[in-house]
Structures are given as C-alpha cells and as structure tokens.
Amino acid sequence: MWGGRFAEGPAAVMREINASLPFDKRLWKQDIAGSIAHARMLGAQGILDMQDVDAIIGGLEAIQAEYEAGDLPSDLDLEDIHMATECRLAEKIGAVAGRLHTARSRNDQVATDFRLFVRDCVDEVDASLAALQRALVARADEHAASVMPGFTHLQSAQPVTLGHHLMAYYEMIGRDRSRFADARARMNLSPLGAAALAGTGFPTDRHMTAAALGFDGPTRNSLDSVSDRDFALDYLMAATQCSLHLSRLAEEFIIWASQPFGFVSLPDAYSTGSSIMPQKRNPDAAELVRGHAGRIMGCMTSLSVTMKGLPLAYSKDMQDDKPPLFEAHDLLGLSITAMAGMVETTRFRTDRMRALAESGFATATDLADWLVREADVPFREAHHITGRAVKAAEEAGVSLDKLPLNTLKAIDPRIDERVYAVLTVDASVASRRSFGGTAPDQVRARIAEAQAALAMETGQ
Numbered sequence: 001m002w003g004g005r006f007a008e009g010p011a012a013v014m015r016e017i018n019a020s021l022p023f024d025k026r027l028w029k030q031d032i033a034g035s036i037a038h039a040r041m042l043g044a045q046g047i048l049d050m051q052d053v054d055a056i057i058g059g060l061e062a063i064q065a066e067y068e069a070g071d072l073p074s075d076l077d078l079e080d081i082h083m084a085t086e087c088r089l090a091e092k093i094g095a096v097a098g099r100l101h102t103a104r105s106r107n108d109q110v111a112t113d114f115r116l117f118v119r120d121c122v123d124e125v126d127a128s129l130a131a132l133q134r135a136l137v138a139r140a141d142e143h144a145a146s147v148m149p150g151f152t153h154l155q156s157a158q159p160v161t162l163g164h165h166l167m168a169y170y171e172m173i174g175r176d177r178s179r180f181a182d183a184r185a186r187m188n189l190s191p192l193g194a195a196a197l198a199g200t201g202f203p204t205d206r207h208m209t210a211a212a213l214g215f216d217g218p219t220r221n222s223l224d225s226v227s228d229r230d231f232a233l234d235y236l237m238a239a240t241q242c243s244l245h246l247s248r249l250a251e252e253f254i255i256w257a258s259q260p261f262g263f264v265s266l267p268d269a270y271s272t273g274s275s276i277m278p279q280k281r282n283p284d285a286a287e288l289v290r291g292h293a294g295r296i297m298g299c300m301t302s303l304s305v306t307m308k309g310l311p312l313a314y315s316k317d318m319q320d321d322k323p324p325l326f327e328a329h330d331l332l333g334l335s336i337t338a339m340a341g342m343v344e345t346t347r348f349r350t351d352r353m354r355a356l357a358e359s360g361f362a363t364a365t366d367l368a369d370w371l372v373r374e375a376d377v378p379f380r381e382a383h384h385i386t387g388r389a390v391k392a393a394e395e396a397g398v399s400l401d402k403l404p405l406n407t408l409k410a411i412d413p414r415i416d417e418r419v420y421a422v423l424t425v426d427a428s429v430a431s432r433r434s435f436g437g438t439a440p441d442q443v444r445a446r447i448a449e450a451q452a453a454l455a456m457e458t459g460q
C-alpha cells in the first residue's frame with residue numbers, strides 16, 4: 001500500500017501493533033457499502049468510466065458474498081479490513097481495482113465506515129430498549145395495584161405499587177433512548193470525500209455519496225471530518241448512562257431475590273446453582289449486568305483518554321477507537337436482553353411485598369398529612385406527633401393502624417377515629433393521586449400513555 005517510500009519492510013512487532021484487522025473486520029458491511037457509493041459517484045462525475053465502475057461494483061458484491069459466508073480475511077500484512085477488501089478486489093478484477101481509491105483516503109474511509117457502524121449500533125440498541133420497555137409496561141399493568149414498600153436509604157419509607165416501581169424504569173429507559181436518538185442525529189453526516197485531511201482536487205459530489213449511505217448530508221470541514229470521534233463518544237456516554245440504569249434494576253432484582261426480602265423468585269433461565277450448596281439459586285445474570293456497567297464505563301473512559309490530547313487531523317492513536325466501542329456495544333446488548341428476559345419471566349411475590357409494606361410504619365407520613373389536613377396542625381408539629389406515634393407502635397409491636405385510639409389520643413387529643421381511614425397501606429397508596437403518583441389510577445394512566453406510545457412506534 002505504501003511501500004514505494006520504504007526500502008525495508010516493517011519489523012515483526014510493527015506488523016502486529018500496526019494491524020487492526022483482527023477487530024476492524026467487523027466493519028466489512030459498512031466498508032463495502034461505502035466503497036460502492038464512492039465508485040458510483042466517481043462514475044457519475046466522469047472521474048472513472050462506467051466500465052471500470054461496473055467492474056469494481058461487481059467485484060465488491062462478489063466479495064460481500066464471500067464475507068457473508070464467513071470467509072473473512074485474517075492476514076495481518078493487509079493491516080485492516082479496508083486494505084484487505086481492496087487487495088481481494090484486485091485479485092478478482094485486476095489493476096482496475098486500484099482506481100477505487102481515487103479521491104479517497106483511508107482517513108475518510110475509516111471515519112465513514114465507523115460512523116455507519118455506530119449508527120447501526122444505535123438502531124440495534126433502540127430496538128432492544130423498546131422491547132425492554134414493553135416488558136416493563138406489561139408487568140406494570142399486571143401489578144398496577146400490587147402494594148410494596150417504597151424505600152429511601154433501603155429503609156421502608158412509604159407504600160407504593162409494584163407497577164409504579166416498574167414504570168420508574170420505563171421512564172429511565174425512555175431517557176436512554178432519547179440520548180441515543182440525539183447521538184444518532186448528530187452523527188448522521190458523511191465524512192466520505194474529505195480525503196486525508198484537506199479535501200480533494202477531483203470534482204466529487206459528496207452530497208451524492210451522503211445520500212446513498214443514508215446520511216443527512218456531508219460534513220462541513222475536511223479536517224474535522226477525519227479527526228472527529230464525537231459520534232463514538234456520544235454512543236459510549238449514552239451506553240454508560242443506560243448501563244447504569246440497567247445496573248440499578250439488576251441490583252433491585254438481586255436484593256429482592258435474597259431471602260431477607262423474598263420479593264421475587266427468579267426463573268431458572270436467568271439463575272445458576274452452586275457447585276457445593278444444592279439449595280442455592282444465584283442471580284448471576286443480574287450480577288453480570290451489574291458488572292457490565294463498570295466495563296462499559298471503562299470503555300467510555302478509554303476512548304475519552306485516547307482522544308483528549310490529539311492534534312488535528314488523524315493520528316494512529318485513533319486506530320484504538322473501535323475496540324472499546326465494540327466491547328461496550330456487545331456488553332450493552334447482552335445486558336438489555338438479559339434484563340428484558342428477567343422482567344418478563346420473574347415471579348413477583350406480592351404477598352411478601354405487602355407484608356413488608358405493612359410492617360415498616362410506612363403510613364407514618366399519612367398520619368402527619370391527616371393531622372395537617374383534618375386538625376390544622378402545622379406540618380413540623382404533625383411530624384413530631386407522628387414520630388411519637390411510631391415509637392408507641394414500635395414498643396407495642398403493632399402497625400400504626402392497630403394502635404388503639406386511646407393511645408393515639410394520649411399522644412395528641414386532636415386525633416379521632418377518622419384517622420384509621422388513612423393508616424392502611426391500601427388507603428395510603430390510593431391517596432397519592434397527584435400526577436405521576438403511585439395511586440393505582442395514576443399508575444394505570446401512565447401505563448396507558450406508555451402503551452399508546454409504544455404501539456405508535458410499531459404502527460399498531
């Protein structure tokens with residue numbers, strides 16, 4: 001490729017460190033698509049005659065069939081998928097293959113292929129996240145009124161519904177999808193035709209190649225075109241945030257599956273056993289999702305550090321842009337699929353959830369609110385009164401709704417029998433009717449909105 005300038009070949013270690021073929025051969029589909037678009041443009045502009053263009057495209061399509069059959073190149077002397085494909089094209093159609101690289105550099109070729117690949121990654125992730133959202137909505141609909149304890153600091157706080165809890169993750173995943181969508185919109189400009197760094201003197205039509213590859217248009221600065229990896233960082237940052245949400249959901253399943261909680265029974269398909277303890281059912285899939293979040297974050301950091309000090313335009317450091325993105329994308333895909341499967345198939349033990357919601361004085365805030373609403377007590381004073389009631393219930397070993405009225409009146413005489421209407425977990429949940437609250441009617445309203453949005457996406 002560049003041997004005319006050099007009298008000797010590279011050292012063995014240079015051959016190995018310089019080659020990216022072992023990992024960048026994943027870009028073969030995008031590389032062939034970009035080359036076909038470039039060849040057609042060269043023909044349309046009269047830069048190549050159409051006979052050569054037809055030969056080049058025919059050869060590329062034949063190579064595509066070989067790659068689809070699994071016959072991918074592996075010779076490190078070819079350096080990368082781009083040169084491997086060009087060399088294979090020369091074997092098929094002869095010297096005319098050398099005309100394909102007219103008005104193109106590997107710099108803009110790589111940048112184009114990588115953008116196309118990351119764009120495909122975004123589309124794959126979005127489809128998987130939509131499936132996870134559908135699973136969350138389906139289970140939330142099933143449990144819109146199933147009472148469970150809501151926590152702060154992992155301490156029982158206020159009763160909520162399981163449907164409300166699951167819909168919180170629906171919202172998180174929705175924001176993740178919006179971040180990927182934003183990243184896709186920003187990356188959808190074509191670097192093809194920027195050449196090495198300065199553009200080209202050939203009369204190319206960059207708008208034609210951009211349209212052929214599904215881009216919104218060409219990039220506007222040739223230096224930026226070949227040196228930009230913002231699109232990969234955008235993907236990795238969105239993937240990092242998404243993995244954090246998945247990790248939080250996985251952590252909840254891990255906690256809920258533990259014997260002290262007992263909120264869920266994980267399916268066999270997403271659990272493993274112990275080599276020595278026959279009774280064990282380990283939440284390994286959820287733990288791996290939790291672990292993958294750290295690795296995905298590491299991938300984002302890796303590329304950020306690689307790019308942080310690079311001058312314009314292209315530097316060989318940027319060859320290392322692909323492995324972290326490939327790793328993060330693979331891990332994220334596994335994590336999303338695993339969590340969707342767990343959400344779909346996990347058995348929620350709502351009896352256990354209700355029992356714990358009833359045992360943790362989770363309706364204390366309802367007592368304070370009642371004092372404010374019915375007895376005109378300032379909230380801070382109501383908070384103090386309620387704290388005394390909780391202490392009395394704790395000492396008596398009963399829930400708040402089981403405290404005798406005379407005990408409550410002894411704490412504050414303004415309390416009367418009407419208070420019992422708000423001290424059950426069902427009454428507490430039903431009262432939280434503010435928009436976005438946990439009252440079952442509010443939960444069902446949000447579920448209906450989500451179902452409509454998801455149906456609109458699929459055209460149903």
